[in-house]
Amino acid sequence: MLLETRALTANYGQFRALFGVEITLDKGETVAVIGANGAGKSTLLRSISGVLRNARDMVQHRGDGIGAMPAHQVMQRGIAMVPEGRKLFPSLSVEENLLIGGQVRKTHGPWSLTTIYDLFPILREKRNAPGTALSGGQQQMVAIGRALMSNPEVLLCDEISLGLAPVVIRDIYAAMPRIKAEGTAIIVVEQDIGRALSVSDRVYCMMEGRVTLQAKAAEVSRTAIHAAYFGAAA
């Protein structure tokens, strides 16, 4: 097992956002986490990436408890995140935004400035522009490229289609098979169910801080997802 959460609970102050969430991720696998707004998907990724700190054993990576580790140490173990809302650094150019993704964890691997510019050619043209001068879709490409620059073993993608036009989403998702092909394991958090299922091996559905369904992406039925998404009564 590459990555797993064990009875993961997470709180924002008094408010509990996750109740004993258990998910697993194998080497090279792509897993989708879907669910409505407020289901706890983003909290799950924030807990794995170390932005939210939890008890040590609640998050396991290669047999080590990393639940209490600060974000920068989690990242240095090869778990990179594409944060919700892209979060490019406004003071850095496009190229600098990419470079900073790979400057701390220096590993050999498929991803470099050259291969990322090949993946998203538009970024090569805009390399010297400030990150914030780009369109939403282009910014999302920078955010993905920035995370890939560290050649991560695990890539966490938080709502990468949020606020983007369908045609732009298609372009971005078109890059997913290329990323998978390099052996990177991916967790995709999405509200767009169809998109998420199309790139995933397995799927978890979350509702109100709990996992309500897990299934193989190819086998899961729409009705099962609907029930897990909106609750059994629906």
Next chain:
Amino acid sequence: MTVTATTRTRAGTITGILALILIAGAMALPAVASRSLIQDLFFILTMLTLAQLWNLLAGYGGMVSVGQQAFVGIGAYAMFAGVILWGIDPVLAIPLGGIAALALAIPTAFFAFRLQGAYFAIGTWVIAEVTRLLIAQWKALGGGTGTSLPREATSDIIGVETIRTIFEVREAAARDILAYWLALALAVLTIAAIYTLLRSRLGLALAAVRDNIEAAKSVGVDARRVRWAVFLVAAVMTGLTGALIYVQTARISPDAAFSVTDWTAYVIFIVVIGGIGRIEGPILGVLVFWGLQTALADYGAWYLLTLGLIAIAVMLFAPRGLWGLISDRTGLQLFPVQRRLTGTATKGGMHD
């Protein structure tokens, strides 16, 4: 079920009764106390007043001023001007300190309220420096080296003769007693005024403005007016305190009257060590401050070195000060200003 919002606590009621007894006792104290104790108490009471006012500004109002020495200094110099230039009795000249502080506070506020956070802090400090440098140009009041109150002015201060006969003390001691009474009155007035203010609607507005200016605006609190009111009131009271301190000192210089260390740094330490944002904080803080000063009086610079380090340690390990520690352990509130909901508790209602 009936729910009412109240600020009343049992400790608060007891405090009220104790406070009245304490004030009565403090007024009568000169009958038995030594002159040095009276002087110490004068020091404690004036520093307490300054600390309460800074706490009002920063702890409740969110205005972190590093320039309150401007109002101490201008208040003191206005009093000196009244005595030396116009021959007014020193005690009767104290209100001039308040007026001068108000006159300085209005342009200061116009300027400083345009600034945010750190810029506000530095801006107020620079204004205090400018005031100091300008006052140092006032040759009639001694310029840069300063001056003393003339003997004839200090020898027949109003009321001193009466005090001499009542307590059968020498004139200098009688002057100290008068100054002490005034300091007591000022401290009690300040604390009572702040307490009343915080319990009023304006106090709620103040808390709203401190926590979130935008949100406060959206619920109809006029943030600007609240900030102006607090800033001006604090300036006037600080000016009066400055004037009173220098009636007792009777000697003034720009460097001393506008000292950032004496009138702002120490005042801030008192508030922080005691507990910021609480009326109890400065009271506890000034006692600790005075205790340290007395205990370490013979060690010169070591005292201030220690004070600085204690302030750092408190900020790191007990950011809500000593009173915060006590209050957390015991739930004690001597000056209850938080509104608590009272009434029959509903079961399972608001729980999640």
Next chain:
Amino acid sequence: MNWLDIIVQGVLLGGLYALFATGLSLVFGIMRLVNLAHGDLIVFAAFGILLAVSTLGLNPFLAALLAAPVMFALGWALQRYVLNRVLGKDILPPLLVTFGLSVALQNGLLQAFSADTRRIPAGALEGGSLNLGVVTVGWMPLLTFASAVLVILALNRIFYATALGRAFRATSDDPVTASLMGLDPKGVFAMATGIAMVVVTVAALYLGMRANFDPSIGPARLIYAFEAVIIGGLGSLWGTLAGGIIIGVAQTLGAAINPEWQILAGHLAFLLVLLIRPRGLFPRAVD
């Protein structure tokens, strides 16, 4: 009265103020930390250099070279173990801690070195001057100004052309996202304060060689430094130099009219700029 001479001297004096201000500008720009002990840290470093000069018989420049890594380490540790703990949205806690540090440093120095005024002996540089025909400029002010320019050039190079500088800018923009890049914001801040203390050492060298100093003069230097930073705006270190020059020229002009108005004129220039441009001359685009 030679106005050109006054302006030139003012500009050169601005170099000294820019040196005072650059370290502050760095720390304030990156982590919004108001270090009220900055002036006292300069005085502290000046005593350190003086100590090395008087006990080891070193040349002051060599002594400063020796003091720089020590100051770097102190700055790093101060940030790592003290200031990082109070950084946050509220400016009050860091303000109070550095105020405490300021008072502690002043009195520690007072205890160690007494209130006597000192000076770092600068040998042949002292009093030497260069005649440029229309104006005569002292070697020392000239050297100070050149050092300020060099320091700013070096810092800008670090800021815009190195991985460390990238880390500074990214962490300043958004510390949480920076940590997702594997950067430890606390470590980045500690590096920044360490570097700021190296600049403080350079400032201390010239403070000590140019004029008398004693443990109490820190707060005044802090004010000049802050004025230069605020006038310049958070956008650029060149802005800080411009701020220093404005204070310097205002002071020499004020002094030319009446020697007692020197400091006052500097403060008034600051208030005037702030009244017209509350965020300084070169504010940051994104803030």
